[in-house]
Amino acid sequence: MAKNLEKPVVNALSENYKNERKLNFLEKLYLPEIFKGLWYSFKQMFKPKFTMNYPEEKWDPPAIFRGRPVLVEDHGKERCVACGLCARACPPLAISMQASETDDEKERYPDFFEINMLRCIYCGYCEEVCPEEAIVMSKDYDIVFESREDAIYDKPRLLVPKEDLSERLEYLRNYKNRQFGSFWNFQEENNIHSVRDRDRDWNTGLSLVDMVEQQKRNDSTPASKSWS
Numbered sequence: 001m002a003k004n005l006e007k008p009v010v011n012a013l014s015e016n017y018k019n020e021r022k023l024n025f026l027e028k029l030y031l032p033e034i035f036k037g038l039w040y041s042f043k044q045m046f047k048p049k050f051t052m053n054y055p056e057e058k059w060d061p062p063a064i065f066r067g068r069p070v071l072v073e074d075h076g077k078e079r080c081v082a083c084g085l086c087a088r089a090c091p092p093l094a095i096s097m098q099a100s101e102t103d104d105e106k107e108r109y110p111d112f113f114e115i116n117m118l119r120c121i122y123c124g125y126c127e128e129v130c131p132e133e134a135i136v137m138s139k140d141y142d143i144v145f146e147s148r149e150d151a152i153y154d155k156p157r158l159l160v161p162k163e164d165l166s167e168r169l170e171y172l173r174n175y176k177n178r179q180f181g182s183f184w185n186f187q188e189e190n191n192i193h194s195v196r197d198r199d200r201d202w203n204t205g206l207s208l209v210d211m212v213e214q215q216k217r218n219d220s221t222p223a224s225k226s227w228s
């Protein structure tokens, strides 16, 4: 026989158990303890409530709250340039998109952009990595689906005007500035950057072959000894 089955194990309810408290007569009746419990519950009825009658009463979370990720709509268009960083950073691979070209200044936009909310774990990594402040965590926690298809949020459902996200955008500005100090200072106009504009600034009017020839000529020219 196994060693621990040789003797019966001491029953915690046994009166012989050395640490067991002896109950007096009233305690054995249990009724006084039941009334004590009822009296305690009754007193709580007159104390301030910390709960809400959801969904009739809705909670307005603070700006730090990470709810459903949404796309920022700026002047009627998505800020997103479909760089794919958020999809790359998303741990459960909840984001998918297809980039396309546009004649707008930003040149690229997501032809489609979807977040599978059955996969999303509200980690906020997409918001962290986005270079355009184009995807942010909203205050929306009231998320209900009736089917698996319903849980896939497409671009029209994801877009939220930036005016409705002002608290979060302001919070991110303060939070990110604190995090990165003077190295990172998000400017809203960064959202309207253009490779074409950059080329225009740098454009010398030379073709690639001409530029290579020009470079060769520059390299073969002896450097001037004076700075003037």
Ligand code: SF4
Residues within 6 Å of the ligand: 069, 086, 089, 090, 091, 092, 093, 094, 095, 115, 119, 120, 121, 122, 123, 124, 125, 126, 127
């Ligand atoms: S919050 Fe996290 S899990 Fe949800 S879409 Fe963004 S990166 Fe993916």
Ligand code: SF4
Residues within 6 Å of the ligand: 079, 080, 081, 082, 083, 084, 085, 086, 087, 097, 126, 129, 130, 131, 132, 133, 134, 135
């Ligand atoms: S990281 Fe930002 S800009 Fe890039 S695809 Fe995602 S939302 Fe769009």
